[in-house]
Amino acid sequence: MTNNTFGTTTESVMHRDDIMGPGHLACAGCGIIPMLRLLLKVFGRRTVVVTPACCYAVVDGPFPYSAIGVPFMHCAFETAAASAAGVRAAFDMRGIPDVNVIVLAGDGGTFDIGFQALSGAAERNENIVYVCYDNEAYMNTGIQRSSATPLGAWTTTTPEQAPKAESKKDIGTIMAGHRIPYFATTSMAYPEDMLAKFEKAKAMSGFRMIHYHCSCPTGWKADSRDMIGLARLAVQTRAFPLYEILDGESWQITVDPEPADLQEYFRIQGRYRHIQPNQLTEIERHLDKEWKTLSRKASAPESSGR
Amino acid sequence: MTSPKPVAGKGAFQDSGVVKSVASMDWNPTGSWKYLEPFYEDWFAPCSHACPAGNDIVTWLRFVEEGRYQEAARSLLNFNPFPATLGCVCPHPCETPCNRKALGGAIAIQSVERFLGEYAIEHDVMPELETSGSGRVVIAGAGPAALSAAYFLRLRGYDVTVLDRPAGPQTGLLSIPAFRLPRRIVEAEYDRLRRIGIKFEESGPDAPRAPFSLNGHSAGLVANLAEPETEAIEGLHHPAVLDLVRLLDMTRHGSGLPSGRRLAIAGSRNDALDLARSLVREGHEVTVFCRDAKADASFSKEDLALAAEEGVRVEFLTAVCRILFDGDRLQGLICARTRNVAGPVYGRAPIRIVGTEFTFEVDHLVTSLPSPKNGSPFVDASTGLAPVFECPDSLDSASLGSAVSNGRKVAAEIHAHLSGAAQPAMTPVELRGVGEEIAKFKDFNEAYFRIDPGPSRMWRDRGERLRDFDDVRLTLSEPAIRREGSRCFKCGTCTLCGNCELFCPDNSIVLATDGSRYEIRQQYCKGCMVCVEECPRAAIHSRRAGVSVETR
């Protein structure tokens, strides 16, 4: 019997000691932190986190302070996966195999600037866990578009008169093309699903990638109190489906959510305020198509609910 | 803010010797950023707010959800002497505002209460007895409020004597027909009063009219029974006019019933319906004349529907004006339609509409007759120096819940007086320290609740019902009761569901060391209000910051 809203996995992980501490510099409502806290609770203290330029690089605190509670390495923007591979190699050489090496990078450092390092490390099947927290733009440098910015969204470089005309890069398919052992999308609104994926990734070795949909009150121009609601609506509207890919070939949709209105998701975000009905229809059509493609690749969902 | 000197090796990972110096950020009081702050406060569940007995419904439903019936029954009994009885006869106003209505139907609260009441009877669950009070209290009257006061005083440790008419606590609950309130239930709940040590004394053949003495007692309580209102009908003294209370008593014993077949009952309380339903079971043809409009009558809606189904005719906005008789034989009634006139002069008095008179043929008329037997006891104040308290009481089954509350309130007053302690009369919900606000569905986060249909109320088949005086209701099974526990939202009540802790982006919410509640580290909370938004049931709220921001 558990009182926990989500289930026994969430409850048992929450009961573990906190590794990450308070006092960090994230904006109120930031989506990185609750995910990171759980990630660390799952992976434990024997973990090194490697972070390129991104929000979290700032959020963690100025050297020599750090909120994360484990060794933290800040590397250059384009080098996260390569740096993590190096840390792993160093541990291996010193005969310390039991340390988890985790990359924590934003979408810019993953989809764009860090892409060649990511691709290289994935292709070599480096024994690391790559966590991309995707807030769908370069937020901490002033909300510039990235290739993870969704179709139709406002950023400072895709202004309302000319919102982003391209759709979000399909990083899952790209990583599947690298035939990595594990790729999974996660959302804070579905912690039971997310934690199961963390545990799964932890139990494996080789290149594992977690793609986390990270709410951002600042960049999405939304009320901080809606951050979990937005994460939930993104999954429900299929703007951010939850699925996993094993060995690049076995696709599985892990949450088949109750559907929600895309308009509801857009309504509470300033970055979609300019959206006209025809654009909304266009985006809906696009998301439908993406979902169909995903469903085709995936077998029927095994689990549903959060 | 000043950052402390980093402490070598304070961070994690010292054991591997790889990293020497990581200092945490917890010196940084990010709580100073906020302009809103969250705070925990349980709010009133609408069910409890509407419950006339003041039941802490959420608390027992939480136990029920986990199958912890013993604890559920005990938490109920600690504040309620008659749970099984109320579970049978209360018109359950608690279910009307139930927030679950929005997603599948109100929780069957009354059925759960009855289940727990019967569980207590069957498994001999007893309330907790305290010993904080000492002294002897005498109570005149044995109506439901009197018995409730006796119960709560006894639970406080007082020596309590109830003065009653001969042959025990007859008045009140026993007059409710067995098809609404099975005899064994009310008897078991009366018996529990004796078993916790309340003494019953007969106060003489004329009692409770005779004065009683306060000698040797620390306090006395007089529980006045509300006199049933007598209708202004010409010719009430006629022998074919029968007293409602008396006849209800006779139907219980099945003797001395009227010989005529056609009966009219004039009354607008639930006992009129009780009697009508008893008499149709005895083969009579019964019409109830109610002066009030349907919405104003104090009939329970459920009983009204059942009565109609069983063949009782109810004429609303109709008054009996005059009785036509021919010697000993009643020929008929002159009735008139009424309408309600609102206003300072009339109150909500129904007045007869001139010209609407009609004749109605019957063999008997039944109504509440003025009777000294129904009167209230009084105290002989000259016999002692002890203070005497008063408390209203009523035999109306629809107000049994209020009677329980009234008894609890006056018991608290007596206890406060005798113990010298300031003792506000609080309901169990208030004792839990809930705020004044009522938790409404609009305050909830709907994402956490699904449509989940509730059980429908089930009655025995009409034909079968009319053949006997057995319980008309089909009770819910144990699994169905337990499901009601999980269907309940626990409105306004923190269930430690963990959402606020889980989602807090500032690691600001921590479980108290005893695990009983969450606490907010305001020095770190940036005021995002994610916790308030994601609380499923409005147990955490926001207010303007600055009240308690600490920077260590």
Ligand code: SF4
């Ligand atoms: S859902 Fe539960 S707590 Fe809320 S009003 Fe209904 S019974 Fe009461």
Ligand code: SF4
């Ligand atoms: S979620 Fe945390 S930071 Fe946000 S208001 Fe609640 S306690 Fe404060």
Ligand code: SF4
């Ligand atoms: S979110 Fe859950 S744990 Fe937090 S206050 Fe609400 S009910 Fe309690």
